[in-house]
Amino acid sequence: MANGSRQAVWEFFGAELKRRREDAGITQVELGLRVFVSGGYIGQFEQAIRKPQLDVAQRIDEVLQTDGFFERLCRKLIDDRRYADYFAGVVELERTATKIGEFAPTVVPGLLQTAEYARAITVAANPFVTDDYVEEKVTGRMERARILTDATRPEYWVILHESALRVPVGGPGAMADQLEHIARLMRERTAVVTVLPYTAGAHPSMGGMLQLMEFDDAPPVAYTETSFSGMVVDDPAVVKRAQRAYDLLRVAALSPSASLALVESAAEDYRRCTHTT
Template identity: 65%
Template sequence: MANGSRQAAWEFFGTELRRHREESGFTQVELGARVFVSGGYIGQFEQAIRKPQLDVARRIDETLRTDGIFERMWRKLIKEQTYTEYFSHAAELERLATEIYEYAPAVVPGLMQTREYARAMFLAGNPLATDEYIEELIKGRLDRTRILKDATRPVYWVVVHETVLRAPVGGPAVMARQLDHIAALMRQRTVLLQMLPFSAGAHPAMGKMMWLMEFEDAPPTVYTEGMLSGSLLDEPALVKRIRASYDHIRAAALSPEASLPLIESAAEDYRRCASSS
């Protein structure tokens, strides 16, 4: 669902909420008190400024006696919105790409994450989220990895900073299995991966994730991501500069042949740590 149609769908949710609320004789404040949010929040739901959590949608149904209509709308909208709005377009383009070049400065790239690693990452970013919400996020993440299993999978070339190996996301056992998975992808020649060691020092894109996608019949696009934000860039001169930065990083990184033993050694270290704890 495109961003415009998704927003229109949330506006429909808000319109229906207002209609049912008024027919039931509730003010925004009165309905908010019944579903444990403020009246201002109800107003923001009705204006499609904010999106309610699933438990709030359920309580609205109970209070307005709407036979689950708001829960069903919520589930439909969330199902259609597998990814955050700032990433959704990039995810669509990812499926069309013939070549993907990525630099990962801090965490394992999403296309290579295991379920356990993804869960640890999502819990870190959403410490108060429900299990149901976390599972939705994990499902979206793992669905993306299917493109690496397709016969027509894109060329996938990744440079991963050594920080990724040393940050024990999820604990030693989770990291050991995650690094084993990456090593398997490398041995299967599904991914071409280079490690950028600490000894490489400063580099052009230090600390900045970059993701360059090439297409058969369209110009290349770059996706960059920050804290709760992302940008798609397709201006030719800018894409050219970013591609040059990626090439500099790739030149400074270890070869795939030298990177694989480093990953396997780190996995074994984590395994020993997990068994001794």
């Protein structure tokens, strides 16, 4: 489903939510209380500013007695085989974010990946799948990264742990290409990328990756991910803790100029390996 048509369906979702809520004689605040979100969130759902999670859509169906209508529509909108079930909603959030901050402890984040790197990661995690499956995942990754070149692109801040530079995903040639791609985005000021060096030692978020997203007309959210699952968090107190952890990571990271030098040096090391093998 193209981005434009997807947004149109979200707008239909919001219009239907408003119509059915008003038909039931329930205010936004009352519905929010009954589905465990704020009344303001209900208003944002109705205006298609914010997209509800699947469990919220299910509770809306229960309260409004709509026989699974909103759950089915929500599933249709987030059903994209190119992404894991738990990640499809994050892709939707990225498309409307004005600022994205990301910490990647072991793997280059998807928005920065080259096709070859993404292919190697996909095959490593799914050694028995078909080539068509792999290419579908890679295509989704590349299309997702287009938000960095859109006219309305978000500010994109990334902290890479040095581990992400040192593991030769796809071999030396693929890693040289990957790091040169990151360096190019840094020089073009498409992304602000800093590196957390090994010498920084212990750090917050040692359990997995962390992503923070900000929006023009909605509260910020955090997304955390481990190897096999991910979770979007919008509880203000938890998001605030995640933001503090990210701030601590930024303090411990190298400066942008020192980070660029390290990324370019690692790329050169990998490139030399390709010339000697």
